[in-house]
Amino acid sequence: MAFESLSDKLQNIFKNLRSKGKLTESDVKAALKEVKMALLEADVSFKVVKQFINSVTERAVGSEVMTSLTPGQMVIKIVNEEMVSLMGSETTEISLKPSNEITVIMMMGLQGAGKTTTAAKLASKFKSKGRKPLLVGCDIYRPAAIEQLKINGEKVDVPVFEMGTKHEPVNIAKAAIEHAKSNGMNVVILDTAGRLHVDEDMMNELAKIRENIDIHQTILVVDSMTGQDAVNVASNFEEKIGIDGVILTKLDGDTRGGAALSIKSVTGKPILYVSTGEKLTDIEQFHPDRMASRILGMGDVLSLIEKAEANIDAEKAKEMEKKMRKAEFDFNDYLESMAQMKNMGGMAEILNMMPGMGAQLKGAQLPDEKALGRIEAIILSMTPKERSNPSILNPSRKYRIAKGAGVDIAEVNRLVKQFEQSKKMMKQFSGMMGGKRGGKMGRFKFPF
């Protein structure tokens, strides 16, 4: 995609400022302008962005950041913390009544948001938890909506209750609950028609269902690609019907999903699940922190940092960092960092979490897990001297090593070359990951 990730941008802003040692208020403002742009590009509501930037500014202009030697990271950290606190930090499960009672759930949202598909996904989820769900076709308007629900119901093996398109939704819902009672079902999911939040007749239809039926949870289904209008949608549904929880759909696309933040901050209601595909199993728990970095366009850089913190011995990492800076990195360290890498869950996973890194590293030919094993063997076949001073590796030494490791000499050559590349990469990473010392984040240096 076209845009540089936010963390790259911030690093760039702060790169030139490092030498100054301290940041001025205007430096911070410049950085926060980038944050603001990133949020707007991500479709976070303008009003929410404004509030957000204000509260971040308040914190960031404080002494904490000004004197930090890794200001870029500090700002990112504050931005992220504020974001997570806005998104809510806990994952929330949908609330169900005890099994001996009937839980009624009503799906609602705009046209095309994904209500029908999501209803079936939820039903399937409840079923796998031992509940007895019933899907109810209350969309009497869209051509073939009931047909769609029936097919989906069949796919997840959940019964579908419908009365065609000639009855009022509230009556269909009432009859469905009776049906559930007499058939021992305990979760009734009402699939309602898509409607615009400003369509009064249609909103009244939902209000009427809510008034006449004991609905336990109303779920607003929102397309994660929604733009600035998300706040209007959410506040209208909240005002006129009341929202208990939100489900975000189509997150398997590449949208940054700023609507999530807008909705959360306007309604304060938890986002329960995210829908990530067209298969009826594609529904996942919502993780506010992940969403926060997605909106910021930072990949999962923070979970990576946490992961690294948890797994890497801080002292060793520090030492390694020093070596890297002086380009003293050798095969001993390579071996060491491979071990740490294994702890962290392997190369592919790590790279996935690095925003914008995937592309940069394309040329670098990353070894897969199996190849890592062979690399280990090659390094272990080197003498200590060779390991600490790779430049002495001449053809006859390489030949001996290849034999010892049971690999082709070409593979030894490749490794040595790769090693040089890795060194280069590490320089980039260490630049990106920040400063000379200090903060939690500064401690981690990419080991490969």
Next chain:
Amino acid sequence: MSEEKKGFFAKLISGLSKTRSNIVSGIDSIFKGFSKIDDDFYEELEEILIMGDIGVVTTEKIIEGLKEKVKENKIKEPEECKELLINTIKEQMDIGENAYEFENQKSVILVIGVNGVGKTTSIGKLAGNLKAQGKKVVLAAADTFRAGAIKQLEEWANRAGVDIISGNEGGDPGAVIYDAVGAAKARNADVLIIDTAGRLHNKKNLMEELKKIDRILEKEYPNVYRETLIVLDGTTGQNALVQAREFMNAANITGIVLTKLDGTAKGGIAVAIQSELSIPVKYICVGEQIDDLEKFNSEQFVNALFTQE
């Protein structure tokens, strides 16, 4: 303007101004609320445009354009800016000709887009529209993936009073298109419209499938005027730009259908797309009824953005 058009125009205006917070009232209040043209004024303007989904990049372009004009014309009063701003936005949207050539020739219209944007509904409306012009229309139900999609299009074919060719759910969309082309030829149809399954633009294999459909049409139905419309949901934010870009890579897109403008979304993304990608918006939709589709006219659209009910 014909009577019918006026009705639609009114609908569009009312659709675009359903809440107090829309572009219109926002813009008006800043033209009236500011006594001079300064940074605050421009900042406020920026906010309003961005809230209309016009996006950061295009908004900046518009503001830059406006600033230049203000300087050139030595304008001092915010009120006088309004006309200039409207013109600046129109300029951004001006991409020359906006042809509906497929109406005059034997043609095939391929309709594509992500899930739930309104492809099937728009096809129903378009079919009704063409039929009313006395054209012979055939629909191809090539969304064999989504549950109930075929039935949905059948219902629309019914409403529009046009023919439809469909296969089985889960079947090969290519086969349906093949059959539909055969039917279009045999029945001497003026327009064949093909409905396709919704696909997210970042799914490689689904985008490849579009190329396959393209090849079938190229081969089986040559010498027919080709039109490929991408349907975008008017409530979508900046991701619509990404969608349009990605679909451009997979198909030769000739136009956009912008739907769901009957809500409070401003559809400002249309401005962004025309400005940044130069794909013309050809139709807009303001409701779920068969006649809620109209040819797009940027002049009218921008005027509607700035007209109060």
